[in-house]
Amino acid sequence: MTGTTTTRRPGPAATPSPAPSEPAPGRPRELLRRLAARVGPVLAVYGVLKLAGFTVFMLLLDSAGDFREKHPRFGGGAHPWDVLGSWDGWWYQQIALHGYDPALEPVPGATGMITLEGNSAAFFPLYPALMRLVTEVTGLGPYGAGMAVSVVCSFVAALGIHAVTSRLGGRRAGLVAVGLWAVWPGSGTEWAVYSESLYTALAAWACWAVATRRWAAAGVLVFAAGLTRPTAVALVAALAVAGVAAVVRRREDWRQPLAAVMIAPLGVAGYLAWVGYRMGDWGGYTKLQEGAWGHTFDWGRHSLDVLTSVPVGHFDYLFAMPMEDTIGVGVVLTVPVLTVLLIRLRPPSVLVVYTVLSYLTVMGTQQYFGNVSRYLLPLFPLFVPLALAMRRLSGPVLAAVLGTAAVASGSYAGYVLFELGVP
Secondary structure: OOOOOOOOOOOHHHOOOOOOOOOOOOHHHHHHHHHHHHHHHHHHHHHHHHHHHHHHHHHHHHHHOHHHHOOOOOOOOOOHHHHHHOOHHHHHHHHHHHOOOOOOOEOOOOOOOOOEOOOHHHOOOHHHHHHHHHHHHHOOOHHHHHHHHHHHHHHHHHHHHHHHHHHHHHHHHHHHHHHHHHHOOOHHHOOOOOOHHHHHHHHHHHHHHHHOOOHHHHHHHHHHHHOOOOOHHHHHHHHHHHHHHHHHOOOOOOHHHHHHHHHOOHHHHHHHHHHHHHHOOOOHHHHHHHHHHOOEEOOOHHHHHHHHHHHHOOOOOOOOOHHHHHHHHHHHHHHHHHHHHHHHOOOOHHHHHHHHHHHHHHHOEEOOHHHHHHHOOOOHHHHHHHHHHHOOOOHHHHHHHHHHHHHHHHHHHHHHHHHOOOO
């Protein structure tokens, strides 16, 4: 018997579809693979270079042994790594443990520059708040929590720096910029109980959010940066300029940039107002910085004094620290050159305004000049022109250049800062 075959056209019902509750096979694994391929090289480049410099830093500390003779609060401790929680790190640990008690307390009988007792209110709250959170969740002490926050944030900063630089020069340039972040002068504070890594992470991702027109995220990130360091006023201004430019050029509905501009300054302004209220003096934060640490905005007089003294071998100015100051002078003179090269690339305005205003703020303030390499560390846009130039180098040459700088950074970016100066 001969059968007949009936041909049917496939219709919607002929194509089975997976049940909504069943993910496509291999989907999570594919997402993880893509994520690893995207961020893995960034984390590896930064981690390897940073670990090399950090190891050299610890070896130098142990070899010299000077830290053993110093007070644990001022660059000393029982072990080399204890140094990373001294100086400002000591204050952050006290805040994480005991909170704030803002006050202007005179030093009995003091008549010189330092007339007030140091007070924790000089240190902004987001970093110690994260330390306290990590302590509550993990059981780590304030030192371990501070190190954990800094190390994690340093990698987050590396990802942000890569994201910004890649938009201007591609992934290879982004990786070079990440390498420069690991070895830059002042980078010794990236893995220490200091707020530089947190602030740089917030600044980098805020600039990326502005460049990609994610205004709500930009406003929140700048708000958080304002709870981390007072120099966030430069980031607030950079966001405002970018927002106004976007509205004038009619690239955006005016309401989103305006909302971001209104949110951004509330962090730094809110903390300063709270400190002033608690002290009973609305200028209390400024008075504390000047009276307890000798930090005051002097329109660049102190910086000019250093810049005209160090090149001729004179170290008779305020807060002189020869080795640290010499490195600082080199960094300070490099910044204008890199800024001009950055402007020639015509990057988003937020990067230029943030860089220029941050630089002017640091240079216009009387403080320990040797710390300038640390204060300028968050100016990550300076890495962009260097990264675009260095991306043309071959892999082995790049590895040699950045690897050598990483090993050397254990000295110039770590040991000099913590042991020969006052970070």
